[in-house]
Amino acid sequence: xxxxxxxxxxxxxxxxxxxxxxxxxxxxxxxxxxxxxxxxxxxxxxxxxxxxxxxxxxxxxxxxxxxxxxxxxxxxxxxxxxxxxxxxxxxxxxxxxxxxxxxxxxxxxxxxxxxxxxxxxxxxxxxxxxxxxxxxxxxxxxxxxxxxxxxxxxxxxxxxxxxxxxxxxxxxxxxxxxxxxxxxxxxxxxxxxxxxxxxxxxxxxxxxxxxxxxxxxxxxxxxxxxxxxxxxxxxxxxxxxxxxxxxxxxxxxxxxxxxxxxx
Ligand code: HPA
Numbered sequence: 001x002x003x004x005x006x007x008x009x010x011x012x013x014x015x016x017x018x019x020x021x022x023x024x025x026x027x028x029x030x031x032x033x034x035x036x037x038x039x040x041x042x043x044x045x046x047x048x049x050x051x052x053x054x055x056x057x058x059x060x061x062x063x064x065x066x067x068x069x070x071x072x073x074x075x076x077x078x079x080x081x082x083x084x085x086x087x088x089x090x091x092x093x094x095x096x097x098x099x100x101x102x103x104x105x106x107x108x109x110x111x112x113x114x115x116x117x118x119x120x121x122x123x124x125x126x127x128x129x130x131x132x133x134x135x136x137x138x139x140x141x142x143x144x145x146x147x148x149x150x151x152x153x154x155x156x157x158x159x160x161x162x163x164x165x166x167x168x169x170x171x172x173x174x175x176x177x178x179x180x181x182x183x184x185x186x187x188x189x190x191x192x193x194x195x196x197x198x199x200x201x202x203x204x205x206x207x208x209x210x211x212x213x214x215x216x217x218x219x220x221x222x223x224x225x226x227x228x229x230x231x232x233x234x235x236x237x238x239x240x241x242x243x244x245x246x247x248x249x250x251x252x253x254x255x256x257x258x259x260x261x262x263x
Contacts, residue, residue, distance in 0.1 A: 003046040003076040009228035028065035058162040059183035068191040081201040085182040086209035094227040096205040100154035105186040112187035132198035142242040158186035167211025204231040
């Protein structure tokens with residue numbers, strides 16, 4: 001089954017016909033909100049708003065482990081994560097939608113593995129390609145089928161937040177090769193991989209990153225939200241299209257190599 005994790009600007013899906021809400025408890029705590037089950041164009045999906053119902057959970061305080069584990073418990077095998085970003089590369093202007101293919105993780109102090117408890121053997125997942133490449137290819141087809149354009153590559157810099165970055169920090173991320181910046185991409189992607197869930201992200205660009213373009217002198221959060229509201233209608237259409245294609249992912253990361261420490 002496909003789950004959609006919504007971020008800033010996507011706390012609900014207008015095109016979702018809700019069938020039930022389910023409070024789920026996990027060994028890692030409670031997810032950001034009850035899971036919302038429903039149908040989009042007759043296909044069953046689960047929706048979860050990453051920042052909770054009233055958008056009250058900041059990126060560093062999201063219980064990523066509970067969110068991913070709760071979806072896993074419901075039999076989710078594919079996740080479409082919507083994560084708002086700032087554009088670092090000059091051509092990634094507000095309104096662009098990026099499907100990144102790489103991640104650089106600058107977060108700290110987040111619980112980023114299911115394998116770190118007492119008596120829990122350490123595991124090292126392969127994360128060379130952090131997003132499911134098959135799913136990315138299928139989504140591209142889905143977007144093309146409704147004449148929506150997606151930027152099909154991008155290097156997502158995951159920052160700690162909740163503050164936005166300094167101009168110097170963005171220059172550093174740029175030198176590192178990052179093209180977009182957001183606060184929620186990690187550890188979400190790695191946790192999904194640990195549980196064998198195919199995961200890829202759709203990233204609407206809400207603003208030029210700090211010090212870039214019209215963010216040269218600062219970023220007005222109101223402008224970010226306004227831009228997002230305009231782009232989210234397109235994101236919803238893309239989600240409706242990819243729901244039709246879901247289940248087609250051929251690579252099952254469950255079969256991917258996981259090496260155990262010391263083995
Ligand atoms: N930086 C980090 N996260 C973001 C940004 C940004 O500029 N815009 C939207 N999410």
